[in-house]
Amino acid sequence: MSVFIIRRLLQASLVILVMSLLVFFGVNVIGNPVDILINPDFTQEQREAAIRALGLHLPIHEQYFVFLKNAVQGDLGISFVFGEPALKLIVQRMPATLELAFAALFLSIVVGIPLGVYAGLHPESIAGRTIMGASILGFSLPTFWVGIMMIMLFAVMLGWLPSTGRGDTVEVLGIHVSFLTWDGLRHLFMPALNLALLKMSLVIRLARAGTREVMHQDYVKFARAKGLSRRRVVLVHVLKNIMIPVVTILGLELGSLIAFSVVTETVFAWPGMGKLIIDSIQLLDRPVVVAYLMIIVFMFVTINLVVDVLYSLLDPRVRLQDLKE
Amino acid sequence: MSPADTKMVGTKMADVSTGIPPERASPATAVETPFRRFLSDYTESPVAVVAFVALVLILLIAIFAPVISPQNPYDLAVIDIMDSRLAPGETNFAGDMTYVLGTDDQGRDMLSAIFYGLRISLGVGVASGVIALSLGLVIGLTAAYFGGKVDTLIMRTVDLQLSFPAILVALILVAVLGRGVDKIIIALVVVQWAYYTRTVRASALVERRKEYVEAATCLGLGTRHILFRHMLPNVLPPLIVVGTVQVAHAIALEATLSFLGIGLPITEPSLGLLISNGFDYMLSGKYWISFFPGVALLITIVTINLVGDRLRDVLNPRLQK
Numbered sequence: 001m002s003v004f005i006i007r008r009l010l011q012a013s014l015v016i017l018v019m020s021l022l023v024f025f026g027v028n029v030i031g032n033p034v035d036i037l038i039n040p041d042f043t044q045e046q047r048e049a050a051i052r053a054l055g056l057h058l059p060i061h062e063q064y065f066v067f068l069k070n071a072v073q074g075d076l077g078i079s080f081v082f083g084e085p086a087l088k089l090i091v092q093r094m095p096a097t098l099e100l101a102f103a104a105l106f107l108s109i110v111v112g113i114p115l116g117v118y119a120g121l122h123p124e125s126i127a128g129r130t131i132m133g134a135s136i137l138g139f140s141l142p143t144f145w146v147g148i149m150m151i152m153l154f155a156v157m158l159g160w161l162p163s164t165g166r167g168d169t170v171e172v173l174g175i176h177v178s179f180l181t182w183d184g185l186r187h188l189f190m191p192a193l194n195l196a197l198l199k200m201s202l203v204i205r206l207a208r209a210g211t212r213e214v215m216h217q218d219y220v221k222f223a224r225a226k227g228l229s230r231r232r233v234v235l236v237h238v239l240k241n242i243m244i245p246v247v248t249i250l251g252l253e254l255g256s257l258i259a260f261s262v263v264t265e266t267v268f269a270w271p272g273m274g275k276l277i278i279d280s281i282q283l284l285d286r287p288v289v290v291a292y293l294m295i296i297v298f299m300f301v302t303i304n305l306v307v308d309v310l311y312s313l314l315d316p317r318v319r320l321q322d323l324k325e
Numbered sequence: 326m327s328p329a330d331t332k333m334v335g336t337k338m339a340d341v342s343t344g345i346p347p348e349r350a351s352p353a354t355a356v357e358t359p360f361r362r363f364l365s366d367y368t369e370s371p372v373a374v375v376a377f378v379a380l381v382l383i384l385l386i387a388i389f390a391p392v393i394s395p396q397n398p399y400d401l402a403v404i405d406i407m408d409s410r411l412a413p414g415e416t417n418f419a420g421d422m423t424y425v426l427g428t429d430d431q432g433r434d435m436l437s438a439i440f441y442g443l444r445i446s447l448g449v450g451v452a453s454g455v456i457a458l459s460l461g462l463v464i465g466l467t468a469a470y471f472g473g474k475v476d477t478l479i480m481r482t483v484d485l486q487l488s489f490p491a492i493l494v495a496l497i498l499v500a501v502l503g504r505g506v507d508k509i510i511i512a513l514v515v516v517q518w519a520y521y522t523r524t525v526r527a528s529a530l531v532e533r534r535k536e537y538v539e540a541a542t543c544l545g546l547g548t549r550h551i552l553f554r555h556m557l558p559n560v561l562p563p564l565i566v567v568g569t570v571q572v573a574h575a576i577a578l579e580a581t582l583s584f585l586g587i588g589l590p591i592t593e594p595s596l597g598l599l600i601s602n603g604f605d606y607m608l609s610g611k612y613w614i615s616f617f618p619g620v621a622l623l624i625t626i627v628t629i630n631l632v633g634d635r636l637r638d639v640l641n642p643r644l645q646k
Contacts, residue, residue, distance in 0.1 A: 015485060026501030140627045142577045144584045145619040148604055152612050163608070256490040263492070266585055267604075281500050281587050289500045296493065304488055 008308055012301045019297045020071065023290055024064050076294060077287030081280070086291035090273055096166060097272035099177055100264065101257040103192035105250060108199035113246065116207025117234065123212065131204060138201030143260065147194040147267035154190060161190050164269035191268040195261055199253055203246060210242030217241075248307070255303045259296065366639040373635035380628045387444040394437035395422065399594075413613050427613040429602060435613060438599055439621045445595040446622070449506065450576035453513035458568050460514065461521020466552050466560070468522070469529035480526070483519040491516045495578055499587045506593055509582065513575045524567045528560040562640040569633030573626045580622055596622045 042050065051057050058066070070076070076086045119128040155163035166176075166187050177184070214220060215238065223233045262274035269275070273292060280288040368374050386393065413427040413435075426435035468479040486494065498512035532538065533556070541551045582588030583597030584604075591598065596618045603614025 023497065023501065136630075137627075140573075140630055141623060142580055142619075142626070144581055145600060145622065148600065148607060148615050148619065152607055152616070156608060156610055156612075259490045259493040259496075262496065263581055263585065277496070277500075278585050278587065293497055293500065300489060300493075
């Protein structure tokens, strides 16, 4: 087991190192940092001084090692726009993004599983077909356009829900959250639903396929033969067994929810990390862009690592096969 | 292409109405070729036929946008600022033209803007798809044919990339490369190549063990000849399916990036940019500037996906009787 974990840790570090190389050389070789970082009105001497201060006179590989050394110490540069450390800016906005992502995850489970199970129990019924049709639409519809249409319908035409921002927040353990106030909840609902639609479709499909498979298993037949009510068979025996694939897939999809929140945050002006990165790309705020990319890659690699290790705990075959290679 | 298709569709429809299976209905009329069988399998689903016709229409609109558009939306001499933000169905200031889908903030006819936008969106999507497909073909065939270290290296890279969501990969590339049509196409190619490579490798691995490859090797044919003349035609069908679905993804991704303001430049107004442009007027109730380009985008993506779904069912050997 420890050999497996060490190997995976080494692989994960390698991935982060490769990504840091790509991002660093991408930003510094393809774009010219001197043009971006230094005021064009500077005199030649000021310019030289600025280049030295930023370490841009060093050969490119030495610059990379300086960047790496600083990054390990948590110094990912200072934002041009805000004049604050890039890392601090991102960490400040992380709770908003995580709140949105978890709210979306919650919604997709709470709505997706009942619909999927229903469609699995009645695959030929009109409601079952409608649910499947809607889930196909959920896969096809571009998230940002659905978000816009939701704003048009619920905010502009009906005026039920606010369309931008987080609303009132409450401080819990030093972190501001929206979901504990009524106003915050009203603000959270639309973006969370928007972000959840794609995953909801996925959960519906998984739950439906799982239900159809499980319904033919011997233990379900046995439970029914034993005289258990249909309600109990579905709620206990079927539900328990379809939860395994749903939970594993959703664990993996958490990262993609965080990545996709970029789109939802822009549509609903939700003040999270995603909105920050889009603004930073447009304002050419390179330190923030590099810091965001490094952090999100780190998050992804960590999620993948945790899922891999959990998998190997659940299913020893994975680990044995890996060692054989 | 289309007259022959409609004819085939027509005969098929007649078969359905008489209730006789197509194989028995026309024993004397036609020799069964793989293409004919494919066509009769495909047309069994009426939804797929409608989707195909719609897709052909969309392609025609995109190709002939300059000819069929009521006005050239990017010719400043034609558009009139007096006509800006008119609701659908209103006539222009001069009184000689009706804006069926309304106008945007510059007084541009939305219908024409959508036709031109469709052209750009489809162009970028298809171009990136074709490049990624060719790249995936070469890399996937290489991986499958040589195996060993080359295969491991390529497939590890593919796995690594597929563990990140497409939008994130695109975001990284756009952040690094900057804006521009060529850069967006590069980003879309990088996002897609891994899917094609994986598909090609999987089916090429199956093909490699077949006897015709062995026979070709015994005949002393060169590696490149075997790869591209013998194995390539046999790995194409699954690739076509992945290709259609990927083009739909590419179009949606481009629209998303353009909406976020980090996609195509303003000089190339794709559907995503039109939607983004209209978003600013949404809160004042002028829905049509965003709504109609979105509907066009939606119809395009859904029809491509429907055609792709049907192709998968028809071309999948496991499902064939």
